[in-house]
Amino acid sequence: MSDEIKKGLLGIVVDETTVSQVMPDINSLTYRGYAVQDLCEKCIFEEVAYLILNGELPNKKQLKKFIKNERSERSLSKNILSDIQRMPKKAHPMDVIRTAVSLMALEDKDTRDNSPKANMKKAIRIFSKAPTALSAFFRSRKGKKIIKPKKKLTFSENFFYMCFGKVPSKEIIKAFDVSLILYAEHSFNVSTFTARTITSSLSDIHGAITGAIASLKGPLHGGANEEVMHMMKKIKKPENAFKWINKALDKKEVVMGFGHRVYKKGDSRVPTMEKYFKKVAKIKADKKFIKIYDIVKNVMIDKKSIHPNVDYPTGPTYHLMGFDTDFFTPIFVMSRITGWSAHIMEQHAANKLIRPLSKYSGADHRKVMLLNQR
């Protein structure tokens, strides 16, 4: 057995998956065989959620049933809602949603059942309830009354309604749906691998998703979409952008929303998200972020050949839609619950405990001596 260390598991293939395929050479990403760009243009988010969870696109009847099921599971218990209301206003919403999913485990009658049927039920419950938990915190920390979910609204419409009390235009909803489709799944990224690792000890789906949320929070993963917005706010106006980004590169700073462990020639999701970011910018009459976006991107490509990842366009898109910056990664959670759940079920179906080795580099073997005898 080779004891060569592969830090960050770089280049290591650890298992098989049928959920998605990332093909960096041809700049392509497919979910269950379908190109993500195609899914964005032809499907609503619920259809893609069904596809990821079940392996096939739904027919009319299956979609109707899935939508009905999702809408019927949206409500949170009084206990969880009042827990959310009592959470510190300054808490990060990623910590709130991580805790809320953990709380859901305490109430779910199927928590201990890891059968495929129970896991699918729990996946849909977590998926349906996460937006309710997030929007409750979105409003309660501002001292506003919590808005209950509405069954006649789609997943995206309902989230806007619960956050803002109204549903925006069809174009905004489509752009939001597209962002959710693009965020739904991405093979063995760090949070998905975390979820699979937790599952591999035969732990439950609530625990695996709770761990995955903690992993997604990091700025090298999902947290990057928030960092992109912080950067754009620091740049303030397009006139500052060129100087700002050059200075950052001279200081060897990591520019958030750029680079990727797998894609080295560009992230397959960016062209689609960029298209919808530009649509949203037009609707919102934004002249600032759209210009900063292009200037920073051009310098990163020209000077460093580092391309944007999907977090670069989603950051300003969510900002223009009216969401608080610290809600960007939680929105990613709402969507990625589908991908995580599919991987958790796949791991359960063909499980092998994940337990890598390490090379010891600590102190030499020594005898225990009591401190007062030294």
Ligand code: COA
């Ligand atoms: N800004 C500035 N330099 C960057 C960079 C970025 N965003 N991403 C990579 N680089 C640099 C690295 O520092 C490295 O430089 P070096 O050769 O002088 O050491 C070089 O480009 C190659 O990096 P690479 O090995 O390709 O990166 P990685 O695979 O280890 O890291 C990320 C990938 C995602 C962790 C990294 O690109 C990053 O930190 N990006 C910012 C965070 C982000 O947007 N995350 C969301 C990912 S979807």
